[in-house]
Amino acid sequence: MFDQLSRPLDYAEQLLVRFAALARSRDNRELQQGLAEAAGALSGSALSQLYLLDVTHTQLNLTAQWRDGRSCSRDGGTLSSDYRDQQLLQYCLTQNRPLHIDDLHGSLYQTDFLPADAGQWRCLTCLPLQDGEQHVSGLLLLAGRAGQAFQAYEESLQLLGNFTLQQLQLLQHNQPASPPLPAVTPSTALARSYGLIGESTAMQRVYQLIGKVLHNPVTVLITGETGTGKELVARAIHDYGSRRSENFVVQNCAALPEHLLESELFGYRRGAFTGADRDYAGLIASADGGTLFLDEIGDMPLSLQAKLLRFLQESEVRPLGSNQTRRVDVRIITATHQDLQSMVSKGLFREDLYYRLTPFPIRLPPLRERGEDIALLALRFADEACRFLHRSPCRWGEGTLQQLSSYSFPGNVRELKGMIARALLLCEDNLLLPEHFNLPADNGPATGMNLRDRLELVERNLLLDCLQRNQGNQTSAAQELGLPRRTLLYRMQRLNISPADLRTRERHHVQPGQ
Numbered sequence: 001m002f003d004q005l006s007r008p009l010d011y012a013e014q015l016l017v018r019f020a021a022l023a024r025s026r027d028n029r030e031l032q033q034g035l036a037e038a039a040g041a042l043s044g045s046a047l048s049q050l051y052l053l054d055v056t057h058t059q060l061n062l063t064a065q066w067r068d069g070r071s072c073s074r075d076g077g078t079l080s081s082d083y084r085d086q087q088l089l090q091y092c093l094t095q096n097r098p099l100h101i102d103d104l105h106g107s108l109y110q111t112d113f114l115p116a117d118a119g120q121w122r123c124l125t126c127l128p129l130q131d132g133e134q135h136v137s138g139l140l141l142l143a144g145r146a147g148q149a150f151q152a153y154e155e156s157l158q159l160l161g162n163f164t165l166q167q168l169q170l171l172q173h174n175q176p177a178s179p180p181l182p183a184v185t186p187s188t189a190l191a192r193s194y195g196l197i198g199e200s201t202a203m204q205r206v207y208q209l210i211g212k213v214l215h216n217p218v219t220v221l222i223t224g225e226t227g228t229g230k231e232l233v234a235r236a237i238h239d240y241g242s243r244r245s246e247n248f249v250v251q252n253c254a255a256l257p258e259h260l261l262e263s264e265l266f267g268y269r270r271g272a273f274t275g276a277d278r279d280y281a282g283l284i285a286s287a288d289g290g291t292l293f294l295d296e297i298g299d300m301p302l303s304l305q306a307k308l309l310r311f312l313q314e315s316e317v318r319p320l321g322s323n324q325t326r327r328v329d330v331r332i333i334t335a336t337h338q339d340l341q342s343m344v345s346k347g348l349f350r351e352d353l354y355y356r357l358t359p360f361p362i363r364l365p366p367l368r369e370r371g372e373d374i375a376l377l378a379l380r381f382a383d384e385a386c387r388f389l390h391r392s393p394c395r396w397g398e399g400t401l402q403q404l405s406s407y408s409f410p411g412n413v414r415e416l417k418g419m420i421a422r423a424l425l426l427c428e429d430n431l432l433l434p435e436h437f438n439l440p441a442d443n444g445p446a447t448g449m450n451l452r453d454r455l456e457l458v459e460r461n462l463l464l465d466c467l468q469r470n471q472g473n474q475t476s477a478a479q480e481l482g483l484p485r486r487t488l489l490y491r492m493q494r495l496n497i498s499p500a501d502l503r504t505r506e507r508h509h510v511q512p513g514q
């Protein structure tokens with residue numbers, strides 16, 4: 001474990017001291033901060049961060065940070081981040097594999113979860129951490145401004161991190177139960193809601209549908225706008241179904257370029273392509289006996305769709321570079337915010353795959369169709385957040401919940417959850433008032449576009465601007481954006497940007513900057 005270190009005995013001694021200090025700690029925050037500090041001090045990294053998953057395992061929160069020799073957990077206001085937008089963090093969590101990046105400038109991954117830094121971050125190591133039940137529940141991240149090798153610390157810091165997570169679990173078990181929620185009496189409906197919040201008729205219908213597929217392996221397609229809880233439903237089907245003791249594996253099909261997605265899903269043999277330095281079984285094989293959740297299935301490239309269809313028909317995988325197939329028993333759940341049927345009619349999605357994926361669709365209603373759930377969700381999220389922040393339960397000022405309930409939430413439940421977390425940090429004396437939610441005066445669904453559509457529009461315009469500035473030269477545009485060229489091409493393909501778009505734009509627009 002210590003063979004790559006220059007002074008292994010000194011290091012082992014310091015490591016023991018840190019283990020002992022963490023074992024003595026009886027306070028959640030102190031434990032988390034203690035781990036971040038220990039990881040930074042032991043590895044000599046300029047930055048160390050600890051991320052922990054919330055109880056639903058869908059939200060990743062930055063809970064402790066140690067930077068340049070001091071703790072700074074409160075630096076950036078709220079430190080929560082939705083990890084689905086952070087491919088690097090998501091990769092380590094869902095694959096349970098450490099990731100080392102020596103040169104962040106040439107990397108494919110976004111790293112905007114790192115604090116802004118004048119000197120810029122050069123290298124990074126991200127380690128998945130497991131709790132007492134061997135579930136991946138957090139991440140320990142190290143970053144440096146100079147080229148440093150953190151690999152040597154991987155094993156020992158992972159042990160220290162796993163130990164800390166187990167200590168946190170022990171502390172939690174010993175804590176008294178939190179007081180009951182005001183005004184919300186748990187109803188029988190909640191008991192049948194598979195961990196999801198909502199008592200509206202629309203959500204009751206969703207619970208009924210979930211109940212129908214728990215104990216059979218039918219393929220399920222979950223549709224709905226962004227942030228409506230699609231992944232949560234997929235997890236519920238797995239967690240409450242007969243496969244719960246096996247793996248639940250998640251892959252976002254929009255998160256990786258085609259060739260990477262293919263090798264992630266189907267695996268590869270050593271030497272199958274440059275960089276394949278070992279055998280890798282792939283996600284489908286690792287979900288054997290369990291469930292594979294393919295999010296954003298509408299973004300899966302056509303050639304890969306053919307391969308997925310073959311897998312669905314034959315239940316066999318063949319890793320890249322291998323001529324041997326392996327039989328697997330995997331339940332597939334897919335999700336999309338797109339209209340797959342119209343994609344089929346436009347030739348963007350295979351019709352045969354569409355029929356294979358949709359024997360049992362579940363549509364998740366947007367929050368504006370179940371306004372009566374908003375207050376319930378808000379109360380529960382506020383309670384969870386107070387517990388997380390070690391505060392007593394908050395109070396709600398007059399009219400606050402009513403005002404919240406009349407907002408149309410383009411970002412759905414995710415937006416509501418973020419709003420509550422922010423309001424709790426802004427409020428005084430634990431009293432939530434309408435002004436803490438920063439709701440726009442007029443919030444009609446005026447544009448008809450949801451958050452994702454709006455973000456895509458911004459990204460599309462940004463890429464077109466940059467391409468136009470570089471006279472359509474993709475290499476220079478990629479350089480200006482600090483992206484590898486293949487990432488730029490991949491994003492252009494996703495956003496349907498073609499040379500014709502650029503020509504049309506040139507005819508109708510003045511040059512950017514003029």
Ligand SMILES: Nc1ncnc2c1ncn2[C@@H]1O[C@H](COP(=O)(O)OP(=O)(O)OP(=O)(O)O)[C@@H](O)[C@H]1O
Nearest residue numbers: 056058059196197226227228229230231232413414
């Ligand atoms: N009914 C619900 N009860 C409790 N929490 C919910 C519910 N619906 C969504 N959430 C929370 O909202 C956030 C977004 O949920 P989730 O990621 O499952 O949505 P999604 O539809 O898969 O989003 P995307 O389309 O962006 O992938 C998560 O933090 C999740 O825990």
